Amino acid sequence: MTDENARTLCCDIAVLGGGVSGVTAAIAAARQKKRVIIIEQGDFLGGVSVSGLGLLGFQDREGNTIVGGIAQELIDRLKALHGTLGHNPCPILNSLTPVNAGLIRLVLLELCKEAGVSMLFGCIPTQALVHNERLCQVRVFGKGNFFDVKADVFIDATGDGDLCSLIGLPFEKGSPDGELQPASLIFAVSGVNKEKLLKYVEDHPLEVDTPEGYETKVAPEFFRKVNGYNLLGLDACIRKARADGRYNDIPRDRFSLITYPNDDTTVINNTRLTDFDGTDIWQLSRGTQEACRQIEELIKFMPAYLPGYEDCTLSFIAPTLGIRESRRFVGRCCLTEKDVREGLIPSDTVALGGYNVDIHHGCDEGSELYIVHRAYGIPYGCMVPEKMNGILFTGRSIWADRVAFGSSRIMGTCMALGQAAGIAASICVQTKCEAGQVPVEMLRRLLIENGAVLTIQ
Ligand SMILES: Cc1cc2nc3c(=O)[nH]c(=O)nc-3n(C[C@H](O)[C@H](O)[C@H](O)COP(=O)(O)OP(=O)(O)OC[C@H]3O[C@@H](n4cnc5c(N)ncnc54)[C@H](O)[C@@H]3O)c2cc1C
Known part of the structure; x- marks a missing residue:
């Protein structure tokens, strides 16, 4: 063979x-x-x-x-x-590895x-x-x-x-x-001051989102208790950037960051291609370009608006566009x-x-x-x-x-x-x-x- x-x-x-x-x-x-x-x-x-x-x-x-x-x-x-x-319990995602x-x-x-x-x-x-x-x-x-x-x-x-x-x-x-779930191009930034980020969410607990229908609100302290987490929220930071014309045409109203085994790195799940069909090669071709545009926008937005991200730099971009559905x-x-x-x-x-x-x-x-x-x-x-x-x-x-x-x-x-x-x-x-x-x-x-x-x- x-x-x-x-x-x-x-x-x-x-x-x-x-x-x-x-x-x-x-x-x-x-x-x-x-x-x-x-x-x-x-x-x-x-x-x-x-x-x-x-x-x-x-x-x-x-x-x-x-x-x-x-x-x-x-x-x-x-x-x-x-x-x-390792496997970390998570009140929203059940477990995250x-x-x-x-x-x-x-x-x-x-x-x-x-x-x-x-x-x-x-x-x-x-x-x-x-x-x-x-x-x-x-x-x-x-x-x-x-x-x-x-x-x-x-x-x-x-x-x-x-x-x-x-x-x-x-x-x-x-x-x-x-209707198909949107596609996203995942990327990561390094140089993140996680301590500053966590301090910010502790001081602004409303900046941590808990989806509707969940019995318990995610307490900001939770993020210190586990090794790995997916923090969803920071909506106010996004609202402020939008008002300043700095978060343009990114159809995602909350920030989603995931911890990474390297200490100062977080993975960002915020690009979003709506009305998108990943089985169409032309849509895929345009989508990849649009997702990269969104990453460019996001890596300017993060140091300016997200506490702890002031000195972050782009670390890597996923090799392919992620198709959810x-x-x-x-x-x-x-x-x-x-x-x-x-x-x-x-x-x-x-x-x-x-x-x-x-x-x-x-x-x-x-x-x-x-x-x-x-x-x-x-x-x-x-x-x-x-x-x-x-x-x-x-x-x-x-x-x-x-x-x-x-x-x-x-x-x-x-x-x-x-x-x-x-x-x-x-x-x-x-x-x-x-x-x-x-x-x-x-x-x-x-x-x-x-x-x-x-x-x-
Ligand atoms: C943006 C996004 C975020 C997600 N977040 C999470 C998360 O946080 N955690 C989680 O567990 N899951 C997450 N998922 C879901 C999960 O990643 C996927 O559903 C899962 O990876 C599917 O696994 P798979 O092996 O079926 O497909 P894939 O991982 O998509 O692998 C398919 C493989 O087939 C190859 N391939 C495709 N077409 C052809 C072809 N015609 N010929 C030859 N090879 C081909 C591709 O190159 C690829 O290597 C996410 C998905 C997306 C898109």
Whole structure:
């Protein structure tokens, strides 16, 4: 398979997309002794996880650990490298695990190499061969060359479901009237005086936002009690800058900063592209330019208006625009708002979610955040297409209704899903069955043996 002169690559499992979900899927399958290749359009692994954002979803609101396995292994490796601040409880986000963007990229690569995963960077799928409702082969293109990839199972981990879309699988996109959550380009600044920032919010407690419907207000002192946090607020600073004509055309009325494993650095989640569809290449091209304009505006705004940011400098910009929402493919089972709100954990659960429902408005500055009190289970059928064989989908594009998606879309959950997809695909290869015939008991047993968390106490 790794013959670099071959124009046809044969493997057991081909994973399209090397974000957190694709990487965990590939590692899980390779550890089951399958020949696995990741095909990634960029030249790095990790997708949105190398943006500097903290990972959400390792714990539910009650503090239960709900993600283990390869995802936790990643955190343990990062810990040994001082590349994470660990899992921190958070009254708004339930838990937050800040990670160093460069180190997560290196560790994901290391884990793939150790597991024996082959990698083809700089390639996208262009054509697919479907025979008798089974995906058999995918043609990918990179650097002026075409390669044909034959695999028993393909896993679409592109986030947008580009491969599923190419073969015409049915999907939903955004809300019934087509509204999609906005996209953002994440960046980080260093030289932040966090002590001064925290002193400011302690003196101005109204500058810390607590979403509507939360039982308890976030007390400013909270930020001193944890290693890692996401501070939402500083609305008055933004209002003042707007009045001075210094925060122009940035549709975000609150500041969102996330702590980073380097002491004087914070990650900023404030650029916002509304009325935006990340599956349209022209919108993506314009969006990247607009997001950079917003970053320029923000790095002038911060030293002038944010306490503690007087001496900050741009540290890094995420390598790609972050797309919150696009296609969700119709599977054999749909994760629903009811499942999420009621904390249902059905017997065919292959991953747990527990993040709150977090829907950023696609057309304006607002967002909705509903509490999810307890973990819920994601059934295997959410990653299996209704009709097509030879393909599974994982990560952001599983079959969930829009509200449930608002919770399941985060990185911890996407990694848990990836591990399930990888092991399910390896069962297909091992037992020569189709994805829809995988014995879920066997899948769950292998997941548990490999550290996955499928129940809470
Ligand atoms: C702005 C923003 C803020 C967020 N904040 C948080 C947060 O704080 N914490 C959290 O846990 N989650 C957060 N999320 C959600 C989370 O980051 C994503 O939903 C999650 O990373 C999805 O993982 P994934 O592996 O499915 O997709 P991605 O991380 O998007 O990875 C997809 C990979 O596939 C590749 N790819 C795409 N198309 C193709 C193609 N055609 N061919 C080959 N490769 C392709 C991409 O290059 C990428 O590497 C945020 C998302 C966004 C956009």
